[in-house]
Amino acid sequence: MLRRIRGDAERPGLYDADSLTFGTPICRLTLEAALKELQGVRAVKLVEIAARGRHSLREMEMVYRVPDNEILRLANDPRFPERGSVKVYTEGG
DSSP states (O other): OTHHHHBOSSSBOTTOTTTOOTTOOEEHHHHHHHHHTSTTOOOOOOOEEEETTTEEEEEOOSEEOOOTTOOOOOOOOTTOGGGOOOOOOOOOO
16 A cells, blocks of 8 residues: 555545645654555554754654744655655565
């Protein structure tokens, strides 16, 4: 069910621009639930977050509140790391 993360013609993905609005906090459990829907994922051990220029990588709290004067971006394009990125580490077979 990769479409839960990416989205498709039927419904937007978790990080689709239309899924979030200004002032909407990011809920860790929502992210974990979406990841667990992916084929082959049994568990999510750790979720870390960093805000470029504000704080370094740290464990994500249950709710991450985006400051009113900021916009989250998640392009995941290695050519433009300032536009947000995701890293997934796996283990096992």
